[in-house]
Amino acid sequence: MTGGSTSLPPMRILALNIRATQGGAGRMAYDLHQRLGAAGHRPRLLYGYGSGIAPDPQALAEPEVEMIGSRPVVLANFATHLLGGGELVTAGAALIRGAAAEADVIHLHAVHHWYVRWGGLARMLRDSGKPVVITAHDWWLLTGRCGFVRDCSGWTRRCGECGNRRFEDLPTLLDRSAAVRRARHRALRMLGERLTIVCPSHHLARDHARIFPDLEVVCVPNALDLGFEAALGPPLATTDRRGHLFCASDLGAPGKIDPGLVRALAAEPGVTVGLIGRGNPFRDTAAVEHGEVRSRAALATLYGGARGLLFPSRMDNAPLTIIEALSAGCYVLAYPSSAAREMLALVGGRCVQSAAEALALVRSGREAMLYGGMPPAELARRARQIWSGAAMLDAYLRVYARALRPAVAQAAA
Secondary structure (H helix, E strand, O other): OOHHHOOOOOOOOEEEEEEOOOOHHHHHHHHHHHHHHHHOEEEEEEEOOOOEEEHHHOOOOOEEHHHHOOOHHHHHHHHHHHHOOOOOOOOOHHHHHHHHHHOOEEEOOOOOOOOHHHHHHHHHHHHHHOOOOEOOOOOOOOOOOOOOOOOOHHHHHHOOOOOOHHHOOHHHHHHHOOHHHHHHHHHHHHHHHHHHEEEEHHHHHHHHHOOOOOEEEOOOOOOOOOHHHHOOOOOOHHHHHOOOOEEEEEEEOOOOHHHHHHHHHHOOOOOOEEEEEEEEOOOOOOOOOEOOOOOOHHHHHHHHHHHHHEEEEOOOOHHHHHHHHHHHOOOEEEOHHHHHHHHHHOOOOOOHHHHHHHHHHHHOOOOOHHHHOOOOOHHHHHHHHHOHHHHHHHHHHHEEEEEEEHHHHHHHH
């Protein structure tokens, strides 16, 4: 740690997230939980549920990581959300209330996907009197329904323009997003001066500051987790790398993968394509299926041995996939988006302008052109420095310290 955070007394930090270790928000929340504990603080992580509405097997042995959701609650909330766009009940409300009373700071991550009732949770946090930090991993706070806005601009006005998109994540039969957005924002503003919104990218922070000019919004970039950092070795030279990868939690999710590009590359002579993720719809091609890769060491090995990662998603705001690939010295060929432009520019790279350019660069083996000819070792060095886990911990400790100052001053008055 650097700066003033080394002198901080131990803090009790309560974190709340939909997942424990799974997904991008889960990996970040869990890694921060581990780093806080190693730094002498007292973190506690409550999470909704793991895959299959079951406990996360990777966190079963940790008493300070606890699942609060249950199958009846999650399914009931899913049903009410599907009908009306809102949840019915907060899972583990008594447990959350008790943990909040013991905490110095409450840190929310993803508070959607059918395990909490947002309005009730916000009132509970207001009544606790504790400082609240919310990491906005996506656009959910800004909208009346969805976490990823893609090319929709309805959230900049008042929502209520979902059309058929209401059937996407998070699905609703009726488009009540305008009313839900108003209620969501009212609940958020209940927390007032005790609230800090943290965004993992500058473009997402600008969006939140636009909608919430009266609230504090700061940027703390995502980072490599402990397991992935430990697994990173000396980057291989380009001549020792083979193949290109696509990676998404769900390979069939709309907007995450470009099926045409997958098929074109898989049919290209001399090109090896690997697919990381579940729900593979490309089994009729020559693409190599790796499935879900849970091991951080195994994922680091895949990125460390590949020439490039194809990243067609324009939905994400600060994808860990890009961070991890670059840190392994793997060139990322990303379609243009605010997130990809921002992240690649930090290491001196740029996006591809089209699928045709991506295909041409792979065919010719000139992926490094996107990075000014930078070799993998220099790419990895820059990425590991920019997205250091220690730097993320230090930044969050400063956020917590600032959030605690008004509470300390009020207690002393």
